[in-house]
Amino acid sequence: MSPSLDWALIWQGTGETLLMVAISTFFSALIGIPLGILLVITDRGQFWEIPWLQKVLGFIVNTFRAVPFIVLILFLFPVTKWILGTSLGTTAATIPLIAGAAPFFARMVETAIREIDRGVVEAAEAMGASPITIVLQVFLPEAMPAIVSGLTVSCVSLISYSAMAGMVGGGGLGDLALRYGFQMFDEKMMFACGILLVVLVQMVQWIGDFVSRRLDKRNLQS
Amino acid sequence: MSLIQLQNVSKRYAEVTALDRVSVDVQTGEMLGIIGHSGAGKSTLLRMINGLEQPTDGEVFIRGKNIAHLSKSDLRKLRSKIGMIFQHFNLLSSRTVYQNIAFPMQIVGRKKSEIALRVEELLDRVGLTDKRNAYPSQLSGGQKQRVGIARALANQPQIVLCDEATSALDPATTDSILQLIQEINRETGITFVFITHEMSVVEKVCSHVAVLEAGNIVETGNVADVFSNPQHDVTQSFLGLKPKKGGDRNVS
Numbered sequence: 437m438s439p440s441l442d443w444a445l446i447w448q449g450t451g452e453t454l455l456m457v458a459i460s461t462f463f464s465a466l467i468g469i470p471l472g473i474l475l476v477i478t479d480r481g482q483f484w485e486i487p488w489l490q491k492v493l494g495f496i497v498n499t500f501r502a503v504p505f506i507v508l509i510l511f512l513f514p515v516t517k518w519i520l521g522t523s524l525g526t527t528a529a530t531i532p533l534i535a536g537a538a539p540f541f542a543r544m545v546e547t548a549i550r551e552i553d554r555g556v557v558e559a560a561e562a563m564g565a566s567p568i569t570i571v572l573q574v575f576l577p578e579a580m581p582a583i584v585s586g587l588t589v590s591c592v593s594l595i596s597y598s599a600m601a602g603m604v605g606g607g608g609l610g611d612l613a614l615r616y617g618f619q620m621f622d623e624k625m626m627f628a629c630g631i632l633l634v635v636l637v638q639m640v641q642w643i644g645d646f647v648s649r650r651l652d653k654r655n656l657q658s
Numbered sequence: 659m660s661l662i663q664l665q666n667v668s669k670r671y672a673e674v675t676a677l678d679r680v681s682v683d684v685q686t687g688e689m690l691g692i693i694g695h696s697g698a699g700k701s702t703l704l705r706m707i708n709g710l711e712q713p714t715d716g717e718v719f720i721r722g723k724n725i726a727h728l729s730k731s732d733l734r735k736l737r738s739k740i741g742m743i744f745q746h747f748n749l750l751s752s753r754t755v756y757q758n759i760a761f762p763m764q765i766v767g768r769k770k771s772e773i774a775l776r777v778e779e780l781l782d783r784v785g786l787t788d789k790r791n792a793y794p795s796q797l798s799g800g801q802k803q804r805v806g807i808a809r810a811l812a813n814q815p816q817i818v819l820c821d822e823a824t825s826a827l828d829p830a831t832t833d834s835i836l837q838l839i840q841e842i843n844r845e846t847g848i849t850f851v852f853i854t855h856e857m858s859v860v861e862k863v864c865s866h867v868a869v870l871e872a873g874n875i876v877e878t879g880n881v882a883d884v885f886s887n888p889q890h891d892v893t894q895s896f897l898g899l900k901p902k903k904g905g906d907r908n909v910s
Contacts, residue, residue, distance in 0.1 A: 559748035562708055562819075563762040563809075564738035566731075573761070577752040653793040654751045 441624055445612060450632060452526050452607035456598045457636075460533035461591045467538040468590075469583070471497070472545025473571055483567045497539040505597050508532045509604055516604075529606030533597055537590050544586030548579035581652035588644025592637050599633065609633050659722050661686045661849055662707055662817065667716035669702050669873075676702045678873040679716065684851060684866075686816070689843055691852045691860035691881070693896055694870035700853040703870065704819050707851065708740045709733050720817075738766045741810025741848075745822035747802040749794040755781070755805050756790040762812040780808040784838065800831035807838060811848075820852045824859060836863050857896045861885065869893045 471493065477483060478490040503511070509532040516523040516531040552575065560574045576583075599610020609629040617626020662684035669677040677699045684690050694700045705711035706718050709725050718725050720736065728736060749758050759780055763773045781787045784804040794802055803823065810818050820839070824832040840863050843850055852864060860867050860881060868878040869892055877890040888894045 553746075553748070555744055555746055555748040556750060558710065559742065559744060560761075562710060562737055562740070562742040563765055564734040564736070565765050566734060569765060573764075574750065578750060580752065651752075654795050656793055656795045 441628055446628060449609045449612040453598055453609045455526055456529055456601055456608055457594050459530045460537060460594045463534045464537040464541050464590055465587055468541035469545055471542035475546040476549045497542055500535055500539040505536050505600060508536050524605040526606050529601035529604050533594055537594050541586055541590040545583055548582035549575050552578045581648045584648040591640050595637055663719040665717045667706055667713040670714045675873050680875050682868055686849055687847045688866055689850045689864045690866045691864035692868045692870055693854055693860055698870045699873045700870055704821055704853045707819055708737050738813050739815050741815040741818040743806040743810050743820050743823045745825045747806050749802060749805055751794055754791050754793055755786060758805055759808045759812055762809060766813060780811060784808045799827050803835050817849050822854055839863060
């Protein structure tokens with residue numbers, strides 16, 4: 437009753453998932469890091485205090501995070517079409533993925549920076565560091581282990597969101613699992629795709645933890 | 659002309675007055691100790707010297723220049739010539755000892771070759787040459803403060819501010835750090851301003867002392883005079899003496 441696994445299809449699905457996740461993670465980082473920095477420095481008592489901007493950015497971030505991903509896909513159809521000329525396909529699926537993940541990651545960047553010892557920032561100011569120097573030479577390096585952890589979490593979220601990308605013809609392993617496994621009762625396919633997704637998540641988590649640990653110099657043995 | 663002059667500086671928050679018309683003069687080469695209880699306003703006062711805090715009233719002069727009139731970039735230039743060391747060291751955890759000491763020089767844009775020479779010189783001066791590639795988390799408290807001192811001296815400052823620099827160290831380490839600071843003052847003539855709540859620190863290294871209590875300077879003078887003849891209750895209590903009955907309220 438169960439046909440044997442179509443490895444070509446699985447291979448294609450894996451490629452689509454990897455493509456979606458890689459592109460989305462990259463752009464989420466590209467947008468999320470500056471956004472997270474802005475959320476910190478425009479706040480009260482910080483060196484680029486612009487309260488209204490901080491509130492607006494915070495509001496945008498909160499809204500995008502609150503909207504369920506499926507709804508985000510639908511809401512962003514026109515935007516996706518405008519940017520890419522189409523609202524279907526693997527690349528098109530990255531738009532709502534980025535829109536969902538970047539704000540989430542921005543908050544993690546913000547938290548990572550806020551957790552830096554205030555004294556260290558004060559020391560940099562006392563040395564005559566400019567705000568840009570503080571952002572690039574103090575905030576980012578000191579927060580990097582936490583930023584990498586945050587990116588790892590975001591990437592894992594993106595893997596699970598990408599499973600819903602089938603709704604816009606995005607393809608991927610999740611789509612395969614749904615269409616062939618669930619809808620066509622091909623259990624082997626469903627399990628195969630599911631296991632591959634789990635393996636992917638494990639690998640991402642392992643790499644992320646490794647890099648974050650290597651970057652963290654705060655608990656070394658002498 | 660005094661090197662540092664705080665004239666009638668006050669710092670008021672909504673309901674609290676942290677400093678009330680405080681005046682302090684520091685001459686070149688002096689080692690001034692500002693002593694007071696927690697909350698007396700010492701930290702705020704110290705931070706007015708490098709502009710990390712601005713007074714709500716009064717003026718701060720460094721070498722005769724009112725620092726409130728400095729542009730942001732001139733203030734940063736001034737700060738690069740004032741070193742600061744902290745109770746909790748405040749080193750960058752992501753940088754090695756070498757890179758931490760190099761940081762202030764990178765900020766002012768010195769050449770790599772100059773930085774390398776100066777870092778080695780400083781490592782040698784504070785006795786941490788073999789730790790140049792270590793990270794702060796691998797160092798003891800005393801070693802971290804030595805890095806802090808080396809970092810504060812990197813750009814050849816005229817003034818070094820010390821915020822409870824030895825309060826987190828054990829007595830033996832405190833002594834060795836204070837000795838290092840004293841030697842540096844003798845070798846270079848750098849002016850040091852300490853804030854501390856420990857009279858022993860003042861006694862060991864300071865030439866002058868100012869006693870701060872609830873936002874006011876209650877006694878000031880050179881260490882020999884104040885120690886041998888303390889006038890104010892607070893000074894006396896810091897020295898471990900019981901205040902005279904009724905309290906002698908003469909302020910010198």
